[in-house]
Amino acid sequence: MSTIPVWDNPLRDPRDRRLPRIAGPSGLVIFGVTGDLSRKKLMPAVYDLANRGLLPPGFSLLGFARRDWEDEDFAEIVHDAVREHARTPFREEVWQQLAEGMRFIPGDFDDDDAFKQLKTAVEELDAARGTGGNFAFYLSVPPKFFPKVAEQLKKHGLAKAPEGSWRRAVIEKPFGHDLASARDLNAVVHDVFDPDQVFRIDHYLGKETVQNILALRFANTMFEPIWNRSFVDHVQITMAEDIGIGGRAGYYDGIGSARDVIQNHLLQLMALTAMEEPASFDAASLLTEKLKVLKAVKLPDDLGDHTVRAQYAAAWQGGEKVRGYLEEEGIDPASTTDTYAAVKLNVDNRRWAGVPFYLRTGKRLGRRVTEIAVVFQRAPHSPFDSTATEELGQNAIVIRVQPDEGITVRFGSKVPGTSMEIRDVTMDFAYGESFTESSPEAYERLILDVLLGDANLFPRHQEVEESWKILDPIEEYWAAHGKTAQYASGSWGPEEADEMLARDGRSWRRP
């Protein structure tokens, strides 16, 4: 961590829990500020933070892009983005506070003058708005530009923090497309920024339910005793989307769903579900435990039997006729890129030996849903006869990540009546019910954490590399063997995936 001299603010006190975690004096520089992510997520999140009073008084927002804009034009764009996408109501006074600190730097990433201008703007803001030399650089640009931007930041002395302040880099996935490229990327970024000051955004980790996995497991006593191979039969982690690739053909083809989703989101969810209790709730302890789990992951011996990749085919989905993947614009009709991937992973440690983790993701599936289902073994002995328990399934705890965040517990209950008949019922906890409107957007939480320097919710480069080590052999196998299966759009995936679980005597949940 950077060395910030200790200053005890007499107005702050750990007992004073009304005072929010306000970020210290700082500014945010967004590269690629004209992009979709920036308009739909980042700018609204910055406004929502300001509206909730969580940004420091002099907070400044700098945009960098190849546009011929003045500061006012930029403010106009941000204004529109906020109006359209912000979560909290628009308030003129909050806007004015924010707008005073907006600057725009027009230019290319090759343009030395633009970076000189950026440096001047940063210095001007330090003097005029008291940002104290603290700046986060958000690289909302395709990864091929990372080296260039990083190099420019270094060359113009922007990456080096003045004494007593910090400079941080924020990057978005993809973090490479295999282990080698991920290492190259890390080398480039770490050459410029200290590894502790690089924040990798996995927006799933900013979601309340994901943070709640740790609360559920480690703040309660009733779940952890059964959270192991003695009681758990298997775990299913699903991330389904109902949309196709849309306009992302150029990015998506050749990458595929496994690299796009399993490598980061699903393996992170799996690590949080399977990890041991961290020594404390700080970034270093969390990293230690997550890494331990990821390193314990073992691939099945026969990848052909226990992994599936597939592409969506033309079909009717939700009352709408949609094209197949190979018919999408810009896609090679002979492409073997997966839009659906399912893999079986084992975790070789005392807690999980013999408990398979099934990970699946896909586009154009039945509906948009992300969930973690921990499915328990059947009771070892039942005093009820088989007709009584005929309709009883396996107990399960389902963590619903999105939409409708919450937790479902499934168990058996007697059906009212004179005969003994036991059927599955569910018990529901919905975030939307117990804490209705307080859930902030993932990006709000993550941007605030970057400004506060709190790295708990960000995957570190070791995790990224470890995840690639898990996925690379599967991708290599796929490249060398077999063909990509097809599944009807709007279904829950290909038959091959059902067969994959049937081989183990199990079946997929319908999420």
Add this chain to the structure above:
Amino acid sequence: MKIDLTDTTASKINKALVKGRRAIGTPAVGMVLTMVIVTDEENAYDSIKAAEEASHEHPSRTLVVIKRHARTPRERTQSRLDAEVRVGSEAGTGETVILRTYGEVSDHADSVVLPLLLPDAPVVVWWPVDAPQNPSKDPLGALAQRRITDLYAVENPIEALRSRIRSYAPGDTDLAWTRLTPWRSMLAAALDQARVPIVSGAVEAEAENPAAELLARWLEARLNVTIDRVVTAGPVVTAVRLGTAGGDIVIDRPEGPLATLSLPGQPPRTLALKVRTTSELIAEELRRLDADEMYAVALRGEGTKETPSHV
């Protein structure tokens, strides 16, 4: 849906609640607390509205206790409880029961409220007006973990503030204190930037403003300096000045939601400091239900050096 019960009891009200829930098809809801509002008929509407808005963030069962005053001596001897049970869309995200007490039962409202509290969930009592002299000793106040009063709603706030100091018990809190949170967080943030010792200070506000007095006491306790109270035309708190060796740190809000922050050696900048609605204040109150030790510090106006009990 709405169920009216005349001359009723707590057990009949409980039955009506179950019936109402069944009827709208949600047999169990994730309510997180019981909110008891003790008020008169005049303030009931606004208070219920604020509580229902706050319930969007904290789904709760709201029990509204309204004491009715009979006009004739004969009616006064009769004791009666009327209830109005609201569930579903008419009650925010939870359930609302409005209890009207007549005659003797008014003095035993706690006997009606106790059976209607949600199992296990925390209880909050809020007196929008006419708070008791000693909230924690009040029969209804004694049921609650958190007791919310409002110094803005009394005739003589400074006098009432003194009485609050004498009767303070952990769990007490006041909306005049809640109103200060944005001010306090901005002052703390300003000091984060200035990073210098404070040598003097002043709070400027309209006369007899209890929030200004609490703010001054809090600053005195935390900064160990004397804070001047300056009377201005208002509205409410208009400015805070903190003197440092290099000049003043000033947050100035002459009117409206926009304030100006000035730090020594830096140009002034704009801050949003809105006067919040009652429902926003209540929502903030409900976020934490443990004792607010900082409120106690501000009430007493002296630094407590004892170690906090929960660390």
